[in-house]
Amino acid sequence: MFTPDSALTLEQGWQTGATGSLQKLKKFNNQDFNHLRSLCLSQGVLFEDATFPAHVSSIGPNLLPEDKLRRIQWKRPTELQRNPYLIMDGVSRFDIMQGEIGDCWLLAAVGSLTLQKQFLENVLPKDQGFQDGYAGIFHFRFWQYGDWVDVVIDDRLPFLNGRYLSVQPRTSNEFWPSLLEKAYAKLRGSYQNLHGGYLSDALVDLTGGxxxxxxxxxxxxxxxxxxxxxxxxxxxxxxxxxxxxxxxxxxxxxxxxxxxxxxxxxxxxxxxxxxxxxxxxxxxxxxxxxxxxxxxxxxxxxxxxxxxxxxxxxxxxxxxxxxxxxxxxxxxxxxxxxxxxxxxxxFGDQHCTKWSVDSHINLWSPVLATGRNYSPAGAVSTNPQYFFKVPDYDSKPYNVVISLMQKHAEDMHNAKTLKIGFLITMENSKVLEQFSRTRDVTKYFTLSPGTYAVVPATTEDQEFEFLLRIFMKNQDYNENSNFPPNPVLPMDVPRQNQDRSYKALFLRYTKQGSTIDASQLQQLLNDVILQDEMTSLGGRFSFDSCRGILALMDLNSNGHLTLQEFGRLWRSLTKYMDIFNKEDRNHSGFLDVSELKSAIQTAGLAANEQLLCLLALRYGDAARRIGFSDFVCCMLRLETMTNAFQNLAEGGSQVLMTAMEVRMLLPSLLYRSEWDQ
The missing domain is CATH 3.90.70.10 (Cysteine proteinases)
Structure with a gap:
């Protein structure tokens, strides 16, 4: 067991994802439990997992002496018991007895999990067992950096000298503890990677909390x-x-x-x-x-x-x-x-309170890190900043929780854990600072009313992705309200230095090329931009929409975006995401006509009532509501065409379009361009 002040090396197998709900479950190693089980049943064979085989590689080379590793045997529960069960008489902490592996940190978390059924059912799916449909295959779910991940395993368990190497069930024919532990070992890369760890990490991985x-x-x-x-x-x-x-x-x-x-x-x-x-x-x-x-x-x-x-x-x-x-x-x-x-x-709060959360996934790079010559001022000026607003109410005892988590790249096995942390600033002055060499840093605060910025940072020049979550307490929450509050509000000014990681995103989706095409742009926008639950409600970016967006930003007219062109698009996207979230006052994931009007004005553009109605008709659904992906397409075209008219205006001042100009602009706004055909 490691204390929070010590370092730990981990192997990860996560996939870049979005919102992290069980409805958007990620398949670890792209293995589909139902498909694999059906295949085994149709062929009359028991599943053997090639991605986590019954081999020393799954144990790890340094967990045991070489002579003991050679004596490891793998046995299925059906070989050990005549009538095995996954679960007998419910799941209990008393089903667990720790084995030779030093994973008390995991088992302590699992023991707590058994007490809270609302979390247990997420981790341990009910569609499996040793009776009907048994094919030697099981699966478990864990939360990893914003996503719920489904991990498939076979049921071959490691034994040394006839004894369980890992956790053993107290009841001889109940196997959920051993199989859950194996699935987590697979997620971490090997059983060896369970030998010492953080209880705090396991609690989060079992809950997503x-x-x-x-x-x-x-x-x-x-x-x-x-x-x-x-x-x-x-x-x-x-x-x-x-x-x-x-x-x-x-x-x-x-x-x-x-x-x-x-x-x-x-x-x-x-x-x-x-x-x-x-x-x-x-x-x-x-x-x-x-x-x-x-x-x-x-x-x-x-x-x-x-x-x-x-x-x-x-x-x-x-x-x-x-x-x-x-x-x-x-x-x-x-x-x-x-x-x-x-x-x-x-505790002690007699009011009706609820907590809500705002999540951000971004990338540290050597440019964004604070560097060896760490200074808070440097971190504030170069690192991404995320704004939140504390409302004016009695918030005792605590009203804000900040959680920052680092995650390693998929191919970085045995990557070291960085010393990470965050600054909280208010009106360009540092308020608080927290740093630690752990997977995540989480702190709770009592903050006075005002607008704050959270600045994630690391003291080392190494590229990592991070997940930032800002939890806010809302005292004025109404139980009967259809829409829970979203306390995290963007500033009324564009984000400064917040999205310099667009270069890393661009390189990730170019597939080693120097430009990005419409298909790659579509994948990027749907993977990254729509990770926010509210912006995803209005639907995904279609291929035609992405071709239209690319055409507007493609200064070379070659059907591709360069890094510079993508950077210009990225700044527009983040600006319009802030505007959309601010104007979507009921947090429905859509803008109605009045909210669209306000959004256009906030963006510094203009549209009369005729154009406004036509935009809602063209880009909205049957109720004339506009989701985020359509809002982006609409605003980019409106901005482009408005700039064209601005250039025609004497002195370059803002132009309120006349009816004649509206009619000239409509084809470009309301119909697909030649690149969209």
């Missing part, structure tokens, strides 16, 4: 309230002990050093003549418990009301125990809390 770490050696003053609120709001929780030099060593009081545990409960109970905060904790070993106050045989339980004692106490050697909040802080170093949104920060 936001996690926060709390130091128990320097705890927040409201730690007890955070624990109770996290338990009440159905968060995943875990904790870890220090001891990098004494890893997996059990001390006399029963606590294991350098180990991860699951936090399974936090309550305040009546004790003697007062109240006591106690914490329930589970050891992924499946045994080994705390021997101090509030343990199973502790005399403290004699002073608890019988009904309460009966409800809370489980006197078994199953790895689970209670301890006081004071002992919890003494014995453990870190607390980890994870949920879809940071609802556990709402």
């Amino acid at each position: 936001v996690q926060m770490e709390f130091s128990l050696k320097n705890p927040p003053p409201d730690l007890e309230e955070i624990l109770k609120a996290a338990d009440k709001s159905q968060c995943l929780m875990g904790c870890s002990t220090s001891g990098s030099l004494k890893r997996n060593i059990e001390v006399r009081n029963g606590i294991v050093q350098g180990h991860a545990y699951t936090v399974t409960g936090a309550v305040k109970i009546h004790y003697k003549n007062g109240w006591k905060h106690i914490i329930r904790i589970w050891n992924p070993w499946g045994h080994g418990e705390w021997k101090g106050p509030w343990c199973d045989d502790s005399p403290q339980w004699d002073h608890v009301e019988p009904k309460c004692r009966e409800a809370l106490l489980r006197n078994k050697d199953d790895g689970e125990f209670w301890m006081s909040c004071e002992n919890f802080q003494e014995q453990f170093s870190w607390l980890y809390v994870c949920n879809s949104t940071p609802t556990f920060l709402d």
Whole structure:
């Protein structure tokens, strides 16, 4: 188990994606579970996964000595048990017993996952088992950098000297823990890559949520309230002990050093003549418990009301125990809390509150990184900036959470983890700064009303993609509203230095060429621009639309965009995305006629009522609503044609088009150009 201050090397197999919903599931290694299972059933064979084979390569070369690696055997559950099951009598943390691999950080997260069915069902699909339709193939889902990824495996499990190498089920014929662990090992590249890791990473990968770490050696003053609120709001929780030099060593009081545990409960109970905060904790070993106050045989339980004692106490050697909040802080170093949104920060808030999130995927490059000569001022001037607005209301206790995550390129195995972080600025002055050498940096804040900018940064000159998520608390949320609020508002000025990564995007989609064609442009726009849920609601960019966009930006009239031409298009796209999000006040993913009028004015263009109605008719749906992809096509053509008329105007001042000019402009705006045919 690694602490948040230590470094870890990971292998990744993620695919660049967009919104990250289960409806837009990514297939890891392009393997389709249903297709492969049907194929095996039709041929009467059991699935053998060539991408994660029953071979030493899937174990990893350094996990075991060479002589032990040679003795590894792979066995299917059907070879081990006459009547195997994926799940028996439901999924429970007590089904898990850690094996030889040091993946307590993963198993502690899985133990917490079993308590929260709303997350468990995302990870463990129900359409599989050892009875009907068995073909030796299973699949599990994990969240990776903004996407849910479906990982397919065969059910051959590694054994050493007749014993499970990895996690073993407590019940001999129940196999979901071993198979889930294998799927995660495949996602990470090998079983070896599970030998030491971050509990915080596993919590996020199992939920797609936001996690926060709390130091128990320097705890927040409201730690007890955070624990109770996290338990009440159905968060995943875990904790870890220090001891990098004494890893997996059990001390006399029963606590294991350098180990991860699951936090399974936090309550305040009546004790003697007062109240006591106690914490329930589970050891992924499946045994080994705390021997101090509030343990199973502790005399403290004699002073608890019988009904309460009966409800809370489980006197078994199953790895689970209670301890006081004071002992919890003494014995453990870190607390980890994870949920879809940071609802556990709402403790004590009597108002109706909701959290919403705004996500951004972008690219660090040596130009964007802060560099070796790090300075906050340099980072603000060169790195992407993302703006959000804190409204004017009583936001106690916390109202903003910022989460920044780095991800490695697909072909970069064993890439190092950078020291990453972010600055928060307000009116060009630094407000806060957070940096850490971990996969993600997440912090919570109480910010006063105003407009802020988040500036992601890294202290090293290396190209990486990052995912930035800004969570905002909305006190004025109306439960009966059809549209939840979106608190992240763009500034009224164009983004400055925010999208210099267009060069990296351009090179990625040119396929090693020097220009980009309409087909490549279509793929880029749909992959990158439509990753935002609101902009994607109006539909994808069609091939004809992309040919029309290319024609407007193609100064050389050769059917391709150069890097310089694409850069001009990219600046327009980001400008129009800001305008679209700002004018889409009900967050429907569409603009109506009045919102379109306001958007045109915000862009510094002009259109009379006649033209406005015709634009809505040409680019809108049956209800004359315009989605983002059509909005972009409309605005680019309107801007191009307006500039043409501007050049004809004396002095180059803005021209409000006359009816005659509108009629001249209509063919270019309302019908496809010759490149669109």
